[in-house]
Amino acid sequence: MLDVKFIKDNKDLVKERLAIKNFKDLNLVDEIIELDNQRKKLQTESDTTQSKLNIASKEIGQLMAKKENEKAEEKKLEVASLKSSLQPIAENLSATENKLNEIILRLPNLPSAQVPAGKTPDDNITVREGGSKPQLPANAVPHWDLAKKYNLIDFELGNKITGSGFPFYVNKGAKLQRALIQYFLDYNSAAGYTEYQPPLMVNEATAFGTGQLPDKEGQMYYVNEDKFYLIPTAEVPVTNIYRDEILKENDLPIKMTAYTPCFRREAGSYGKDVRGLNRLHQFDKVEIVQLVHPEKSYEVLEEMVNHIEKLLQSLQLPYRILKLCGGDMGFTSALTYDFEVYSAAQQKWLEVSSVSNFESFQSNRMKIRFKDANNKMQLVHTLNGSSLALPRIVACLLENHQTENNIQLPEALHKYFGNDRIA
RNA sequence: GGAGAGGUGCCUGAGUGGCCGAAAGGGCCGGUUUGCUAAACCGUUAUACGAGCUUAAACUUGUAUCGAGGGUUCGAAUCCCUCCCUCUCCGCCA
Missing domain, CATH: 1.10.287.40 (Serine-tRNA synthetase, tRNA binding domain)
Known part of the structure; x- marks a missing residue:
């Protein structure tokens, strides 16, 4: 706030x-x-x-x-x-x-000075693009068909067991998930992020801290019996770790990473872009979170963008980085970069990461402070980003790297997946 | 789920109606001593929101805060009620 x-x-x-x-x-x-x-x-x-x-x-x-x-x-x-x-x-x-x-509490965070004006995603600015779009084979198909062909994901089974938006990953599909999670976490740890495995349900105070409450309760699954919310992202439990804490200046920056499933009701978004892995109620994501000195937060934001960009490059996927316009930004953010990856068989861009600086908007709610050199209390700045959201990455890996009769995985994944291809 | 105990400052822990924003010890920070380290000694050690002063900071001062919220009382850390949480034992269970 x-x-x-x-x-x-x-x-x-x-x-x-x-x-x-x-x-x-x-x-x-x-x-x-x-x-x-x-x-x-x-x-x-x-x-x-x-x-x-x-x-x-x-x-x-x-x-x-x-x-x-x-x-x-x-x-x-x-x-x-x-x-x-x-x-x-x-x-x-x-x-x-x-x-x-x-x-x-009804006022959203102020956009930083560099946020472009605009109302819709069309007004976002493409900062840069990387990678190149693949030449697909003549028999190329979207990922949901590939998932079936190679027996990787069972959407119908998910429907039976839970409902739409809750797929089963099977065989190599399940293993690919595990490989990606492991790879992403290792990559983040190597960059100095401390790994956490947080609870997947949070109480009201925690959901309030990062800005999910009030107003967005409709987007979260809620366990009435115990008054717990299923987390929509690891950002929620992880950023709240330091809620109501007074840090020392040299504790900063605090860098944290976590893998969690994420649960989103996605109320009102049926019908469009929900095919296959494009939009799910439960999906896996590795998140990075930083608590930093206010003077450093924009520098750190760029650092996080670079960090994620390199990760995407290692997956050999065509991507673009967007700076979101005022109208497309989230309630709590001061500046957001979105990463989109090109889904070659669907021929569209899919958002796989969103990196934001919240400045003191969240920390003011959570009262995460530190004493500066003059012994004065200051609010830390909080930032986070996905590194990365799995389903759309999987979709793009399958689609973009498909050949006539197998899927070639990027080298970075070989040792995690135990093979260089899915056949 | 049943029974019991308990939640006090950075930590341990005392405090059962006014002298308690809170003993004592530890830690931290500052100082003295010291060739250095250690020890010893002295001192300091919360946050929020007001008011005053000030360019500002510092400072002075008021209010609130002893898990949370209510209540009793002239007065509550202390008594009562509700809720939350932790621990122990039993039960159940990965």
Whole structure:
């Protein structure tokens, strides 16, 4: 969430930036400032009254110790009247705080200065492309057909056991999953990321911390009995590891990686782009997360982009990196790069990674702070990125590397997969 | 799931109605001593939000915070209620 002080000091800038994100209720900004002023006034009133009350209570104690009961009773009357005058102030104060809090949670993160204006994915900017599109054999088919041909993935079985969007991986298909996960984790560890295996269900406070709650509960599976949410991404449990912690400056950067299945209800997205592995309710992903010094976060963002780019290059897939426009960015992000890989048989680009700098938007919710060189508290900046989401990578590996009668795997995978091809 | 115990500051741990933002020990940081290290001694050691002062910081000061939320009371870490969590034993179980 945004910082109220920052909003007050930069009212016009805030409105300008929110507009880039296509945020409509700009009057909320004025409302926040108004509510905060009110809050301060009320707190001053409440504090002074409370202070008087505290003093009087102490005096009562002293009087009673001296057995001056009559005087004590008099004081009690005084206290009673103070209390009744405090009550409306206190109620007003907490109502104001609640209102303020509720409104501020509705504001999305401000896009950074380099975010292009725009409303739809068409307005995203292609930063660069890499790899080259393959020459497919004449009998080339999309991955769902390849998955069947080589007995790698059983979608129908998934339907039977759970429902659509929950495929079974079988034989070499299952092994390929395992190989990819292992490869991605090793690659991240080698770059200094600490590996975690987090819980796959989280409580409400955790879901709140990274910005899934409030408002996005409809996108998550929920276990009513225990009030747990199934994680939509490892970002949620991993970033929350340091929730409510005060770090030392030289603890930073904190680099973490985790493999988890991800669960997404994808409500409202039926019908389009859901064929095969393109969009699932459960999928595997390896994630990287960093907590960094605020001055370093944009530098780190580029570093993460490069890190993921190299990984993609090693898979020998044609890719492009997009800088998302204001309208296509997520609620919590200040700057996002998407990685898309070209799915040769489907002839379309599939998003396989999204790398974002959240600046202090998440850390302010989670209160992840550090003491700087001057011993001042500062919020860390949080970043994360997928490295990578498996299903679409698998789809592209199958489609792009298919030959007449087998699938040639990129060299990086050979030792993990135990073979250089799927036949 | 059943029975019991418990949740206090960075850690251990005392505290059963006012003298408690909280003893003591440890740790950390700063200082003295020291050829260096160790030891010893002294001191400091929370966060949030207000107010004052200030260019700002520092500082002074108020309020709140002893798992969370309510309640009793002039006054709550301390009493009561609800919830959450941890531990032990039993049961069940990978």
